[in-house]
Amino acid sequence: MKAAIVTFPGSNRERDMRMALTKVNNGKPPVDVWHGDSELPKDIDLIVLPGGFSYGDYLRCGAMAANSPIMQEVKKRAEAGTRVLAVCNGFQIACEAGLLPGALMTNASLQFICREVNLRVETTASQFTQKYRKGQTIRVPVAHHDGNYTLDADSVKRLEDADLVAFRYADSLGNVAASTNLNGSVSNIAGIYNAKKTVLGLMPHPENATDPVCGGTDGLGLFESIAESLS
Amino acid sequence: MKARVHVSLKNGVLDPQGKAINHALHGLGFADVADVRQGKLIELELTGALAAKPKAEIEAAVKDMAQKLLANTVIENFSVELVG
Numbered sequence: 001m002k003a004a005i006v007t008f009p010g011s012n013r014e015r016d017m018r019m020a021l022t023k024v025n026n027g028k029p030p031v032d033v034w035h036g037d038s039e040l041p042k043d044i045d046l047i048v049l050p051g052g053f054s055y056g057d058y059l060r061c062g063a064m065a066a067n068s069p070i071m072q073e074v075k076k077r078a079e080a081g082t083r084v085l086a087v088c089n090g091f092q093i094a095c096e097a098g099l100l101p102g103a104l105m106t107n108a109s110l111q112f113i114c115r116e117v118n119l120r121v122e123t124t125a126s127q128f129t130q131k132y133r134k135g136q137t138i139r140v141p142v143a144h145h146d147g148n149y150t151l152d153a154d155s156v157k158r159l160e161d162a163d164l165v166a167f168r169y170a171d172s173l174g175n176v177a178a179s180t181n182l183n184g185s186v187s188n189i190a191g192i193y194n195a196k197k198t199v200l201g202l203m204p205h206p207e208n209a210t211d212p213v214c215g216g217t218d219g220l221g222l223f224e225s226i227a228e229s230l231s
Numbered sequence: 232m233k234a235r236v237h238v239s240l241k242n243g244v245l246d247p248q249g250k251a252i253n254h255a256l257h258g259l260g261f262a263d264v265a266d267v268r269q270g271k272l273i274e275l276e277l278t279g280a281l282a283a284k285p286k287a288e289i290e291a292a293v294k295d296m297a298q299k300l301l302a303n304t305v306i307e308n309f310s311v312e313l314v315g
Contacts, residue, residue, distance in 0.1 A: 059300070059301070060303055063300060063303065064300075067299070067300055095305075096303065101305075102305060103303050103305040103306045105244070105245070105247075105306060106247050106248060107247070108245060108247050109247070110247050110248065110251055148245075148247075150244065150305070150306055151305075184245065184247075
């Protein structure tokens with residue numbers, strides 16, 4: 001698998017992402033791409049938009065990154081079927097760029113939330129989650145202020161009917177309830193796919209749950225799924 | 232030529248910051264505030280060929296800017312005002 005990580009001014013999880021990807025890819029590290037570049041290497045299987053605070057979150061989270069030079073190329077590749085993994089600020093960028101539906105708003109609590117959460121894996125019919133079990137609960141960190149996923153009710157139903165909800169905020173037993181919705185997201189949604197399931201966007205950080213030293217390895221399944229399906 | 236773009240959250244979209252402001256105003260004793268919606272004001276100083284165009288064309292250009300970058304029309308409304 002050949003992966004590329006796009007770094008924007010203000011990205012801060014690109015190294016964590018590099019470690020996670022290198023770990024599942026026989027020690028082969030991903031390619032680094034800068035936001036001002038206008039081209040990606042030809043034979044890329046996976047593009048990653050990492051977490052952070054691109055352009056200082058000015059205007060709206062992800063708004064300016066979504067219009068940076070490299071994103072024109074990312075959009076082209078995504079349309080052609082190249083897999084895209086968009087985490088946290090990357091998820092915000094993907095929504096702003098129109099790669100995924102909806103928008104991320106300020107957390108309903110107005111608080112910056114930085115802790116571990118439980119996610120229920122909503123579907124394993126995906127190259128990003130095939131190594132998990134459907135309904136499995138995984139524990140990974142979140143760190144965001146604007147993770148409140150917003151989408152109109154009809155569109156949410158369309159996502160659900162097409163099996164495009166990837167993860168929901170849940171309790172440790174996998175129950176999804178208002179009390180487990182940490183940021184106000186519609187239907188407790190923590191991550192979604194595009195219509196072809198080639199783009200995954202999520203607010204939590206699976207890359208920070210890939211080494212026991214950091215408290216858990218529940219995020220590893222996602223990277224192993226990607227490596228297995230794209231290698 | 233100056234253009235002002237007012238960006239606000241659409242009706243029905245939860246505005247947590249507006250709610251917090253409302254709460255603080257009540258705390259200060261302004262009990263008659265029923266609701267607060269917070270938005271942002273973006274001022275653009277226009278120059279060159281664009282500023283010399285008819286107002287309708289300037290307005291169309293600024294609306295284009297708002298749709299492409301200044302507002303996220305999934306969750307936000309915007310209005311354009313030309314000044315001077």
